[in-house]
Amino acid sequence: MAVMPRASPGAAQTPEPLKVGSLKFGTVNWLLDTIAGDKVDIREGVRIERLELASNQATTVALQAGAVDLIVSDWLWAMRQRAEGDSLLFWPYSNALGALMVPRDKGFTSLADLKGKRIGVAGSALDKSWLLLRAFSRNKLNADLTEIVEPVYGAPPLLSEQLRLGRLDGVLTFWNFAARLDAAGYQPLIDMIDVMTELGVTPSPPLVGFVWREELLRTKPDQMTAFFRAVSGANQILKNDETAWERLRPAMGIGSDAEFGRLKDYFRAGIPTPWGAAETQAAERLFGILSELGGPELVGPRTRFDPTLFWVPKA
Template identity: 25%
Template sequence: MLPMLLKHLSNRLMKIVSSFLQNYEAWRINTFALFFACGLMLTLVISACSTNNASNSTATPTGNQTATNQGVVVRIGYQKAATILSAMKAQQDLEKAFAASGASVTWAEFPSGPPMLEAMNAGSIDFGYTGESPPIFAQAAGNPLVYVAYDPWSPKAEAILVPKNSSIQSLADLKGKRVAVAKGSNTNYLLVKALEKGGVDYKDIKPAFLQPPDARAAFEGNNVDAWAIWDPYLAAAQAATGARTLTDATGLAPNRGYYLAAKSFVDKYPDALKTVLEQVKKRSDWAKNNPTEVAKFLSPELGIDAGVLEVAEKRRDYDVLPLTDEVISAQQQIADTFYKIKLIPKSVNISEIVWKG
């Protein structure tokens, strides 16, 4: 009896153990499968997210460009008489262009090119526009600036004036006379070339280095005998005083304008510089095709009659162009002339500071 009972219990125990082992193996396999499936799914999700992020990064490079201008302050120097930058300031062209990138714009007004480039040398502004002579004086003084584009302007847009009743009838008659001119300005070169044409040594005149407002007062008060000046001050003086034009720059000086930038700005923020030039080009194209509108805009800014300003606008040209070998060569000739007559202390190489961007 007992042996049979033990055999029955033994068989029963074996079945229980066998059942447990079978169930344990199934549980173990199922558990492994579950963890494997979860791991595979997590891997796929992570991979998909990584691919999506990489795709977005590649598809939106402008976001990176925007980040490069974030917090940048673009400081513009301008003259009221410099049509394009004055119009851009009034219309907030640059503020609108930089809004999405997070950059901001500030403006500083100057009476002429030389003090503007002095401010650039001092680190107060990043970008500006002048006639052909100021950057030469600035380079000779060690100013780290860069030519970034040029504007054709016009030789008709600058001249040497004499009072309508003056005894001066020719360029040779300027010998010994007192001539008002903004030192280092575009008309400084016109004066040099005009004297050369008239056979007069630069040392044989009495230059009165005056900014346009002071020069106008001196001219009207007969405190100077002649005045080398550019538009629109030229057109305004002709209309108000009946002054005679002794000569304009035709055949004497190209009278180009130059867009200039601080070298540090060019090196650190080339994308911001390109945005500035793009907006300058758009406003320049508008000015070229709308001289009457430009005159109406400038009139209250300058306190000059719109009709007078329209005369000035119609005898000049507009554009924003990269410097060519021809333009660089002409600018070098001006620099060499200034060095020859000791207006600048050392010779300079224009091509060394021309932007290649």
């Protein structure tokens, strides 16, 4: 695993900024806003220059083009790029995954109850949560979920609206959309953390994290150590400080107090613990499941599990 020396907390602020690309309405902005709002960046001696982009594809293109130093993406994508020769590294951002959300008044208590129903799937047929739910279905119901339900693929906001209109019987969606549905009276039929546990993927490894090129540890080593200290500090603030959340509220697109509360709860539940050997082993197990169902279209033709992707800082 790649390591680098830890800079002292009192290191002088460098004039060279770290350029971070993020989705314009992505939840990573809550973290970055907290770093700025609580002046964590100043305390840690790091300058952060933010570039907000319109889509996940735009963030990955920006990283590959050198327009930004870091983005938030999933490690499966980063591992595929690493297999292609791009020396990327990964550090966890969030362990929040999502859930299969259903109406509370329909009497659904298990996956078997959804036989013959229309289920929205955020993303495409290669969505990682969908592939994991299919593997779970094979284990629990002895049948692929694609043979049991009618999947409807689409963007999360559209699927949430279709669920509210009664045109879908459930939605497998990302954690922040699941939180909003939870607040609106829907409930998780199954959480993706539980799915991974049932599949033997424990401890649950974060899928999403900061991704950057190895050379950044050589060209901006002090900035990198300071940045990740700032990220950890901001996570602790968001875990414990209600005032920080009140400052974020105007930018969160909140529809109700209940929605605000559930988004806080889901975010806090997803704050990752340090990555270690157990998480790497679980990630390898997860990679095997996903590559079996997703094949080369998902992981690429040459990708093998590469534990050196996961960066672990020195204590």
